[in-house]
Amino acid sequence: MSEFGDLANLDIERLLRISEDYSAKVQEMQERSAELKGFAESKDRRIKVTCTVSGGVTDIDIDPRAMRMPTANFAETLKTLIHDANADLQSQLSDLMTEIYGADANPLASEQNRKSAEEKVEGAASMFDRTLGEAMTELERISKQLGL
Incomplete structure (x- = not known):
């Protein structure tokens, strides 16, 4: 064993390449995730919700006929659609992370x-x-x- 242990055998060039590769992947992830949109709509297609990574809920489209729903049903439907749009966005993010970083490095697939x-x-x-x-x-x- 040398005085410096394994540090003496450290491949700095390789570490730099790995670091540059990882930085490029982070940049790609940021750019591509900014384009993703999670989407959900009610069964009757009268209420639609869109979510993005940077803006959260960015669009809620409500057909005037949906306003005839009982208030409690309308509120519950809207909450469900916001949840579903976020879930759709998270699924897209997970797929993108798997594509860019690989399945083993995808933090959104951590349970798997x-x-x-x-x-x-x-x-x-x-x-x-x-x-x-x-x-x-x-x-x-x-x-x-x-x-x-």
Whole structure:
């Protein structure tokens, strides 16, 4: 083991390429997600709701005939359509993230990938523990050599 552990073998060029690739993906995600619109409409097509990432509910189209509905039904229908439009938008975002980042890196699909994510976190924690242990061992060795 070298004095610097695995840091001595770090491929800076590769890290830069990965960083640039990730930055490009983030930029693409921002640009393309700005164009997405979630949509929902009532069964009779008299009430329509549109949602966007940046604006939330951006459009509510109500046919005048829908105003004849009882107030409670109208309010419930509107709440349901807002929820459905947001769900449609979230589904589109999830699909876009899967397309751009890949299925394993899609945070919106986290429930589907929860077990995989937990395994990755456990692996990272284990690697961290090993690296920390090696660093502490190396520090103890150096401390003994220096008589501290």
